[in-house]
Amino acid sequence: MRINECYPGLEVGHLTLLEQTRLQVAGVNRTAYKCRCDCGKLVTRSVLSLHPGAHCGASFHNRKYYHPTGMSKEDFRKVYTTWYKIRTRCEDPNDKDYKRYGGRGITLCDEWHDLNNFTKWYWKESNHQILPPKDQSVDRIDVNKGYSPSNCRLLNAVDQSNNKRTNKIVEIDGEKLTYAEAARKYNVKKDTVRWRYLHGKRGLDLVDKHHSQRRYFVIHGQKMTLAQINEEFDIPMTTLWHWAKNNHDSIIMEKKIHTYQEEHKFGNKQAV
Structure with a gap:
């Protein structure tokens, strides 16, 4: 192309001209432009090298998609x-994620070795009118299959994180949830749900905000919470x-209550 035909913003082939600069070509200082390719790569091209099929040099630009x-x-x-990224993690032993994918038998089907077929599926599955493709990612329904x-399927980042094979599933009120899902639904911290599960709590006890007050003790034959003991015995x-911090024994709790009442009863008599 000619110099007077070029300007920032002009699209030439796969390149968009950004800024005029100078470039050494065969020892000659020539007028050039910094360009952005359709694939996102930034390159510098001399004006004379710009043509209708210009691109950054990546081989995939020479193919029709x-x-x-x-x-x-x-x-x-x-x-x-x-x-x-899917191809490399499944098929390239040098990829940093190969061990977790191709190394354990996760493969890419023959149909999707053709980018056109993958693109057609992606665009059909993408609910692009609500969530653009850039905010979605490919998620495997069965994490042990290819x-x-x-x-x-296509999911956003939050939904996909719930399908990791490392997730722990807990059941709360008949519903199976991950730690993160349970934390969001019941408005508690994820670490709280995890800590309670690892310490033997199950069901609603995992997400109860007043969990400490729901601990039950049998006092004088009656099942009572700490709040009820507080109201009944004024402790x-x-x-x-x-x-109750390190005590789960109702007999020990009943003895402590009795001792507390005796001590305060004695203290009241002394005051009189």
């Missing part, structure tokens, strides 16, 4: 990047919490 109606360049970059149309809650 399927672009559905309505798919932007940003959307396609997201789809391509997703497809490329990538294929029948075993994959401060802080004292009851201290007693």
